Amino acid sequence: MLQLYFSPMACSLASRIALMEAGLDARYHQVHLWTKKLADDDSDFRSLSPKGAVPVLVLDNGERLTESAAVLQYIADVNPERGLAPPPGNADRYRLQEWLSFIGTEIHKAFLFPTFWYKDDGSLAKPRARIQQTLSVPAAHLTGREFLVGNSFTVADAHLTWAMLLLRPAGVDIAQWPSLSAYLERMQARPAVREAIATEMALRKTVAA
Ligand SMILES: N[C@@H](CCC(=O)N[C@@H](CS)C(=O)NCC(=O)O)C(=O)O
Incomplete structure (x- = not known):
């Protein structure tokens, strides 16, 4: 299952919207952006993503994808039937x-x-x-x-x-x-x-x- 690291109302909201519009289940992990701690267990978010910024999308193979433009297009391409991005090459x-x-x-x-x-x-x-x-x-x-x-x-x-x-x-x-x-x-x-x-x-x- 995809996992999204987010902070409430930060730019990662766009990725949450995309996941929901795509009809994809995901696990959501809240990040405290000022302290760079994870709400789950108080661990260091920077050790997961050195940029220290949301969104971070953890893919099914464990790879981590950052940058809204990339994350949003990835989500769209997981479920192309929803038409959340024109197909590559279009x-x-x-x-x-x-x-x-x-x-x-x-x-x-x-x-x-x-x-x-x-x-x-x-x-x-x-x-x-x-x-x-x-x-x-x-x-x-x-x-x-x-x-x-x-x-x-x-x-x-x-x-x-x-x-x-x-x-x-x-x-x-x-x-x-x-x-x-x-x-x-x-x-x-x-x-x-x-x-x-x-x-x-x-x-x-x-x-x-
Ligand atoms: N270029 C990145 C920017 C991400 C970004 O700036 N995220 C903000 C929240 S909207 C953040 O996590 N800021 C914390 C920081 O930069 O320390 C993207 O488009 O995803």
Whole structure:
């Protein structure tokens, strides 16, 4: 059985959503990101994954996979019938990777990560200004479209849903982009997404990006 190392409402939420949308059973292990300890037994998370970051997906052969873009595509490919990623070689697979990369770098690392992890001594002013321009890209793309890639839910939507959820606590009101607020509402109406969020909100003590 697949195993996911996660922290409540961190970017690993996208992997939980993907597992649930894929209809895959998994074992979930909570990580305390500040102390790098596992909730299971207080052991050192870094000895499992030197990056010290979630998500980590442990595969059936015991290998460990990190990086949301890789983990999400792996989950999608375990159960291809669910259509959570276009098949390898399909032109839309590159569109999927394009979005996963944009969300992971331009939204997550350029904005959400510093906002939640660094003390705001004024140095966050530039990322704060830049995120407005960054978010206008998915806002324009999603005008008149239901999903990021093709005509159905993919793991790119799982990733963007997570990022959208954290924008409000990060001080960004997505109501200024009606296509993004409508998108988030649509995504949150999906049973798997709703259940994944409810599970993690119940576990959450701190929000970490
Ligand atoms: N590039 C990684 C970033 C993962 C990441 O930054 N995860 C955060 C939670 S959202 C984390 O575990 N941070 C703890 C740390 O960096 O010490 C990915 O896309 O998966």
